[in-house]
Amino acid sequence: MAKKQRTIVGSPLTPTLLKELDALNKLPFTPEDFKPDGNWVSTYRIWTCHGYQESGNQNVGFLRIERIGGSDETFVLNVRQEVVQTDAITHIIDGKIKCSNNQLASPVEWKLKSEFIGADGKHISELRSGDNSIATERAERTTGDWCLFEAVQRLALDAQNSFSFDLLERMSLKKPDHRLSYRGVTLLKVDDIDIPLHCFVQLGSGILPNEYWLDSRRRLLFVTSMNKAYILDEQAEQIIGREVEESRKSYQRKREQKL
């Protein structure tokens, strides 16, 4: 049988390209009263791209971030990320991060829990791990990748602004010498209407560039980085939940066929 021809995407992921690749069906709605420094919950589908237009592009998980305002000095982010892997093994990270109310939402104190769920839907106790940590004074110019999802919504949309910091990825891996800057406005055409999206770019060690895309109410709609995108989608947990169920059933079917 002749090998199926696939079309190489050719250019980096952007909101327009997400739309062309059917990763984005409609633009998420942001309520008028959305306040970046208020209380909110944002859930993102984690979508991955293999670099071909026709195949290999899929939702692999979700990231939910809940912001709870605290004192003038701090606020809390509750984070949950689930990634569904081959043979229905799911990796879950739960985090509670107390952040400084500074521009970068620097983490002050946090609890993290990592766990795995097998194809049978049960927790794999042998793989559990977790950490409780507090930042030292040296962490003033540090922020986490999840914290940046919150911080970019509060930053001024000003090309003159640029921030330097060290990244604490997944609240555990230190990646030094990062910078974040505002890149301006790009128009995304939806139903023949041009929607302005504001973009911040993050560059630094140990990551490929992250692009943060916000709407005019300063809500973070997308984060694109090389072959993955976080797409704001209130249905994200249900979509992934269904995929987990299907993946488990498929795995069980295969096992039964082998038996």
Next chain:
Amino acid sequence: MNKHTAEEQSGCLVNRRDFIKLSSGAVALLANTALTRNVLAGRQGRKPKPKNILLIITDQQHIDTIAAGGCRHVRTPSLDRLKTSGISFTESYSANPVCSPARSAVFTGRTSSECTVYVNGRSIRSDIPNLGQWFSEHTDYETFYAGKWHLPRTYTSKILGFKVINTGIGGFGYLCDTAMSHACEGFLRNRSKSKPFLLVASFMQPHDICEWLRLNMDNREELRYPELAGELPELPDNFEFDKNEPEAIRKTRLGNEPFKGNWGKEQWRYYRWSYYRNIEHVDAEIGRVLHALEDFGHANDTLIVMTSDHGEGMGHHQMVRKSTLYNEAARVPLLFSWPGYVSGKQTDTTHLASGMDIMPTLCDFAGIKPPENMRGRNLRSIIEGTSARSNEFVVTEVSTNTGRMVRTEGYKYITYKNDSVEQLFDMKNDPGEIRNLAARTRYASTLTEHQKLLREFESKLDVPSNVPNAGVWQHKT
């Protein structure tokens, strides 16, 4: 970022311990105090055996991507630690610079053609045992696997001889390596210290460069991130290529994205910059596993081996990815570390090594004989500095069993089936493999010697007849 020396980089890196951990266990220090343990064990007439073995495999890692090895474009504190705490081989070759074939050789000590894994996505021949099967049968190590397998499935929860603790998502190292390192961390945290283990931690990165190439193929007039212009790594000295190469190499190059996209030099340099960021990513994930080894008390009892399945073109000879026998795709990192037993800060620039050597070497460390018909050699005496005996040569296969490479101390010989263009490089005076000497009469005897070495090596192999070109190599030349 790209101007620091390795020492400066190590100094400015801040690890997890700059944060106060409230609930983790006591930290076990990496004590490199007791080479005497090795000496004492030797006096008692037995070879010391590590309680645990950790085999770390990356995917598509060019050998010159470790800061402590002199690469000034990356920060790799974890690989630096591994490198400086043990021995690294600079003349270490993949047995076949393609994912599945290379892995079949690592896990069996046999050539990929013998394993019948001559292309991606094939299983190891059922009568050749893999490392997990052999260790399960002959040692008291419990055998665990996390991450990429690719024999045949990229990820699977079922691997003969291993208990799989985590899988992954094909092609998405950035996401699934994080899950994988967390799984290893959890495993090491919860594992009883009294039960020996062999754990394979098989990362997907820096393989994401393959997706990067497809997502950056189109020629761009301007750099997407102009602020990077001053930081992009320079092009390699051997960026240009010989117009009279074997056809297989020429075809591979023309099929790659840079040629389809008609890249300019800045785009090549941006590709190299991006690849280095993927290296840093996997380094950080390896760091999570190494920290867990220390934090949960396994560090001093664990032999760590680190390698990659194959290298990456990185613009040398204007190649990307793998599948060629030039050094950039064929050479791979190979590090051994065992505090107190393997002396630190050793860089072995003379001994030839192959991915096939890992199986017999690990068997020796485990105190068992390897399976029969090993094509790889046991490197233990070199690692421990008790012998200078070396591989006289190593052979690497490629391209659906149509290409072969013989590397000796001084030269590299490359030949492809049905191609009259052969290549011979003087590896001491031309390490960039720019001047092909094969057609020069002055090197006729050198060429003949290498052809003979290949013929003799091939004559000993047990390649099933259903492998394409199975009979070719015993008769070629």
